[in-house]
Amino acid sequence: MNIVHLKYAVEVEKTRSISKAAANLFMGQPNLSRAIKELEESLGITIFKRTPKGIEVTPEGEEFLQYAKKILRQIDEVEKLYAGGKNETQHFSVSVPRAGYISCAFAEFAKHIDMSHPAEIFYKETNTSRAINNVLNADYRMGIIRYQKVFEPYFDAMLHDKGLDSRLIWEFSYVAAVSENSPLAKKESFSLSELSDYIEIAHADPYVPSLPLVDVKKAELSEHVNKRIYVFERGSQMDLLSNVPNTFMWVSPVPQEVRRLYGIVERQSPENKKIYRDVLITRKGYHLSELDQAFLDNVNKIIAQLQGFSCNR
Numbered sequence: 001m002n003i004v005h006l007k008y009a010v011e012v013e014k015t016r017s018i019s020k021a022a023a024n025l026f027m028g029q030p031n032l033s034r035a036i037k038e039l040e041e042s043l044g045i046t047i048f049k050r051t052p053k054g055i056e057v058t059p060e061g062e063e064f065l066q067y068a069k070k071i072l073r074q075i076d077e078v079e080k081l082y083a084g085g086k087n088e089t090q091h092f093s094v095s096v097p098r099a100g101y102i103s104c105a106f107a108e109f110a111k112h113i114d115m116s117h118p119a120e121i122f123y124k125e126t127n128t129s130r131a132i133n134n135v136l137n138a139d140y141r142m143g144i145i146r147y148q149k150v151f152e153p154y155f156d157a158m159l160h161d162k163g164l165d166s167r168l169i170w171e172f173s174y175v176a177a178v179s180e181n182s183p184l185a186k187k188e189s190f191s192l193s194e195l196s197d198y199i200e201i202a203h204a205d206p207y208v209p210s211l212p213l214v215d216v217k218k219a220e221l222s223e224h225v226n227k228r229i230y231v232f233e234r235g236s237q238m239d240l241l242s243n244v245p246n247t248f249m250w251v252s253p254v255p256q257e258v259r260r261l262y263g264i265v266e267r268q269s270p271e272n273k274k275i276y277r278d279v280l281i282t283r284k285g286y287h288l289s290e291l292d293q294a295f296l297d298n299v300n301k302i303i304a305q306l307q308g309f310s311c312n313r
Contacts, residue, residue, distance in 0.1 A: 003075065005039040006068040008032060009047060013065050016055045069137055090114060092291040093122035093139070095131040097146040097278065098203070098234040100254040101306060105298040112294065125234060129207035135281055136162060142282050142292055144169060146252075148219065149275040151208045158209040163284045169296075170278045170303050174250040175266040177259075181245045185265045192271045195224045201237050201249035204230035222250070238262045252276065253306045 011021040012032070022032040040047050047061035057065065090113065096102050106123055113119055122140065124131075131143040147155050149171070159166050176195075178184045184194070206220045221228070229247070231237050240247055242262040254266060280296070282288075288296070 001039055001042045003072070005035060006072055008035050009039060009065060010068055010072060012036060012048060012055060013057055013061075018055065066137060088117045090117055090119040090121075090291060091141075092120070092289070092295065093124075093141050094292075094295065095124045095126055095134040095140040095143040097128070097131070097144060098125045098232075098237070099146075099252050099278070100234075100258045101252060101302045102144065102278075102299060103234070104255045104258060105302045106295065108301075109295045109298045113291075127203065127205040127207055129205075132159075132162070132164070132281065135164065135283060141286065141289075142280065142295075144278055144280055146276055146278050147208065149277055150219075152277065154209050155279070159281065164281045165284055165286065166279050166281045168277060169280050169299060170252075172252055172276055172278075173268075173272060173274060174276060175253055175268050176248045177241055177251045177254060177264050177266060178248045179242055179245045180263050180265050182248070182265075183245075184248065184267050187267060189268050189270055192222065192224050192269055195222055195248065196226070197246070198225065199227045199229060199244070199247045200225045201240055201247055202228050202230055203232065205232070238264070252278070255302060255306065 008021070008025065011025055012018060015021045015024065018033055018036075019029050022029040025032065036048065043064065045060040045064065046058050047064055049056045049058055094106075096106075103125075110121070113121065124134065124140065126134070128145040128147060131140075131145050134140040135143040145155070156166075176184065176190070182198075184190055184198070200222055202221060206216045208216045208219075229240065231240065237249060238258075239262075241249055241264050250272075254264070259265060
């Protein structure tokens, strides 16, 4: 096995085709097939399974390819670091839940990026499962995942098994975000049964390891609601909330500038007892860079502001 073989395997996985991978690698298909076979024989595993529908990755292959991608990424970083002197490009990547307070922290963080050096900044909003995979596959250096506190044992076990470090960022209860023109906006609080007359804006991709999706949805979605719009893009969620008065969405506390921008308000229900946790995850042994820490400092600053607002309102 050598580095070239790793690159071959990763390209085949990306294209799911020996012929397409060979074309991308500027080599003949027979030579690529032979190289993949030699790699599999040297490892004693089958990485790819040939089917009538094309190439499929075996479970053993998935595990191997995760390691291969990490090795190739590390080699790339070393080459960049020492090619022509010290690499001055600033790198930052984080995969996060769809949360207004985190996006505000990221915007504040972005204002202070050093403009005298090149920068590659990646910020991805997604669900918990994909955030975990993004960090595991070394595509993202950090992730923030969200889950109900009652599911903490599932996530603790899963993160430990996958070799991920974690630490709590914030623990909170959801608030209902509604248009300032909504009837709910005229109340300081409301009962959950009142939501039956409203449309819930929701995410369709909640995730808890080892639990069926149907059970997770039961735990996440409001039982008093039978009308929902599932939207994955946070900007669209805000547009719906601000323009359709009979909608609402359960969200983490929203910074004042976001509420003012979209014309929405927060309302609470004493019956809502669910506690959520936002948790930072990194690969085992990963040391935060200066950019990582700067982003997290802004996250903590926004949280402190929201906690102060919550105490005073």
